[in-house]
Amino acid sequence: MSQGIKKYTGFVLSVGNGAVGKTSLSRILDQHTLGGCSYSEIIGSIKKTKNLEFDFIPIKMAKNGTEYRVLVQLLVPPGQKESEGDRSSRSFEDIIRIYDFYIQKFDVILFMYRINDPITFFDLDQWVEKVIRFCTPSTNFLLLGTHSDQIRSRQISPDQVEAGVAHFNQKITKLLPNWRGFCHRLEISNLTGENLKELKMYLAYSIIHSQSGLSN
Numbered sequence: 001m002s003q004g005i006k007k008y009t010g011f012v013l014s015v016g017n018g019a020v021g022k023t024s025l026s027r028i029l030d031q032h033t034l035g036g037c038s039y040s041e042i043i044g045s046i047k048k049t050k051n052l053e054f055d056f057i058p059i060k061m062a063k064n065g066t067e068y069r070v071l072v073q074l075l076v077p078p079g080q081k082e083s084e085g086d087r088s089s090r091s092f093e094d095i096i097r098i099y100d101f102y103i104q105k106f107d108v109i110l111f112m113y114r115i116n117d118p119i120t121f122f123d124l125d126q127w128v129e130k131v132i133r134f135c136t137p138s139t140n141f142l143l144l145g146t147h148s149d150q151i152r153s154r155q156i157s158p159d160q161v162e163a164g165v166a167h168f169n170q171k172i173t174k175l176l177p178n179w180r181g182f183c184h185r186l187e188i189s190n191l192t193g194e195n196l197k198e199l200k201m202y203l204a205y206s207i208i209h210s211q212s213g214l215s216n
Contacts (some may be wrong), residue, residue, distance in 0.1 A: 010207030016112035018079035021146040060202040078177040107210040115145040116153040137178040140206040145187035
């Protein structure tokens with residue numbers, strides 16, 4: 001028997017080095033919902049993020065007879081770090097200072113890397129420390145590998161990703177002693193759409209979990 005409709009609005013932050021696909025993902029998730037133009041056209045129109053960008057992504061899901069409607073606000077800051085010293089465009093830290101009044105606590109943090117670029121993967125350790133101030137004990141995390149369509153040039157093995165999840169669980173628990181969320185992994189392709197549906201379901205469930213205390 002249906003138990004009605006429950007509505008949630010969730011806040012998601014995607015972080016990671018430049019060119020890992022943060023802006024492309026934001027645009028493509030929106031089109032994945034609307035059934036718009038091809039992913040390759042979207043990717044071809046993307047420019048380097050120089051400011052705080054965001055998209056709204058509506059998601060529907062059902063669980064135990066209840067329909068959930070989740071509106072995801074996905075925020076995308078630049079991937080450039082202040083320590084890199086490039087002042088030709090704003091860094092992540094610049095954006096945080098400018099929009100500190102607007103940025104609130106997040107239900108989900110996406111740590112994004114390219115499966116064929118080891119630097120983007122190992123740099124994720126730095127991104128944990130940069131975003132932990134925006135997390136709560138119920139924030140959920142996802143190690144999100146991109147460019148899965150380039151599997152033949154893969155340089156980050158599944159075992160390394162599993163080790164990364166374990167490392168992040170330990171690090172987040174240390175930085176947030178009362179943390180009761182979860183950290184998982186997923187690989188997607190912005191070009192082919194691989195696992196985008198799974199990602200949307202993960203975001204919806206994570207937001208519901210974060211805000212209503214559902215069990216894992």
